[in-house]
Amino acid sequence: MPAAERPGGDRAGDRRVRRRRVSPLLDDDLVELYEQAPCGYLSTLPDGTIVKVNATLLGWLGYDRDEVVGRKRFPELLTVGSRIYHETHVAPLLRMQGEVGGLALDVVAVDGTRLPVLVTSAVKTDADGEPLLIRITVFDARDRRAYERELLRARQEAERLATTLQRTLLPPTLPSVPGLDIAAYYHHASPDEVGGDFYDLFPLADGRWGLFLGDVCGKGAPAAAVTSLTRYTLRSAAVYDPDPLAVLTNLNRVLSHNSDGPRFCTVIFGVLDPDDFVVTLAGGGHTSPLLLRDDGVAEYVDVGGQLVGVLPDARFSSASVRLGPGDTLLLYTDGITEARTDAGRNRFGEDALLTFATGLTPTTASDAVVAVETLLKGFGDGLDDDTAVLALSR
Structure with missing residues (x-):
């Protein structure tokens, strides 16, 4: 009986075709995986100077690589409020704990656009425990922030409606x-x-x-x-x-x-x-x-x-x-x-x-x-x- 006529024959053939198409993708170059990752990556010296950054983050912010690497500190990419928070809270926590995750910050693009992000940072140390690099992952949080704003708006509306309804159930005076x-x-x-x-x-x-x-x-x-x-x-x-x-x-x-x-x-x-x-x-x-x-x-x-x-x-x-x-x-x-x-x-x-x-x-x-x-x-x-x-x- 031909394979196409055997029970499950078409499905098995489809799976083989899909595997052949996916296999080359699994052998991506590591450099490409870093540069084109769906999130931003950068590495800084302990003082915050950026020494490495991927293309994804550069694309979000509109910078050329040579405008950032060796020229900017990570806090300089942040809004004023996020910069103050980073210097007064995040940096001390990193020194004490070696890592900080899930921070809600705002970065600023070349054109002044604010981009809400979630940041995770981890310190890489040498054999003696001295910090060498800070590796930072940056996630685009625009959809999440929009959802949070909508959730807050819905809650405020619910509170207004509840207050209005509650007033109708009690004598005004x-x-x-x-x-x-x-x-x-x-x-x-x-x-x-x-x-x-x-x-x-x-x-x-x-x-x-x-x-x-x-x-x-x-x-x-x-x-x-x-x-x-x-x-x-x-x-x-x-x-x-x-x-x-x-x-x-x-x-x-x-x-x-x-x-x-x-x-x-x-x-x-x-x-x-x-x-x-x-x-x-x-x-x-x-x-x-x-x-x-x-x-x-x-x-x-x-x-x-x-x-x-x-x-x-x-x-x-x-x-x-x-x-x-x-x-x-x-x-x-x-x-x-x-x-x-x-x-x-x-x-x-x-x-x-x-x-x-x-x-x-x-x-x-x-x-x-x-x-x-x-x-x-x-x-x-x-x-x-x-x-x-x-x-x-x-």
């Missing part, structure tokens, strides 16, 4: 309520990702005020969608029936009946009566608010309740507190209590928060929020979750 000092704060853990924490304060038709604070599971666009739905539902449900238990029941009904999968959150909804400063709160699996009394006592307001959106028949509970003169009600999300302390070994926790709150009394809502903001900044990298704070004081 809080209304004034006669007889109350009101303050809020939002810590955004990731600048390029929308968080799920939220809060609001708004008037009801009967002269009372509705308020809520909560935390949606997840981050990003999906969490933003649930946050928007939650805020809209809470406000709408409060118009229909402002009783806090009824409001959470309606929200649970909306979130749990969802064909796209589970959507849930923790939330506290409250109604403030400005006539006697009584706040009635209903909890849906959220952290307990803190009541800071004017006499220096701080205590948790236990409202309990189950997560909102998980069970169709979830049960919620409520509690009422009366704000006396100088009292402050502090609502917050669990970014505070879940913050890591002691190099990440422990969580801040509710006991530490209670101790912290006790040290604040007596105070105003504005003072309390400023103190919490300072506390959050003190966690540093240990604070890796969004945190919302809403405070009311009489």
Whole structure:
């Protein structure tokens, strides 16, 4: 059977032809391999004087060989900023380590064009360890630098979009309520990702005020969608029936009946009566608010309740507190209590928060929020979750 008719015959013949064509290329002259390499090569004396350079680098920069060899030092090919960095950082490292790799520098062509490059340098020494030459490899980094700029631009755009979207999920300003000092704060853990924490304060038709604070599971666009739905539902449900238990029941009904999968959150909804400063709160699996009394006592307001959106028949509970003169009600999300302390070994926790709150009394809502903001900044990298704070004081 002819070779062309045998199974695999054509493929075997093609491989033989390719090998015959490639074999001569593998015997390239070493000088040509150096001169026409896909990267720049040069060698310098320990003082930086260039003693050898390949055609590739000369072509990038537009120099003739006799304009460079023996006439220029390598730092003279660099921009001013890269030259300073080379003299103050690279050269000392080379003397200590004998090699430095992956340096991002800029070289300058004859016509003034800047070329971003990645540079690797290694020192060749004699038998006694004395430096003889510095061998330098230069890689064209224009595509990489363009990619990095595009990546930075995309990240900045994502941060702008996230910031814009985040603002739509929070009230731009809080209304004034006669007889109350009101303050809020939002810590955004990731600048390029929308968080799920939220809060609001708004008037009801009967002269009372509705308020809520909560935390949606997840981050990003999906969490933003649930946050928007939650805020809209809470406000709408409060118009229909402002009783806090009824409001959470309606929200649970909306979130749990969802064909796209589970959507849930923790939330506290409250109604403030400005006539006697009584706040009635209903909890849906959220952290307990803190009541800071004017006499220096701080205590948790236990409202309990189950997560909102998980069970169709979830049960919620409520509690009422009366704000006396100088009292402050502090609502917050669990970014505070879940913050890591002691190099990440422990969580801040509710006991530490209670101790912290006790040290604040007596105070105003504005003072309390400023103190919490300072506390959050003190966690540093240990604070890796969004945190919302809403405070009311009489």
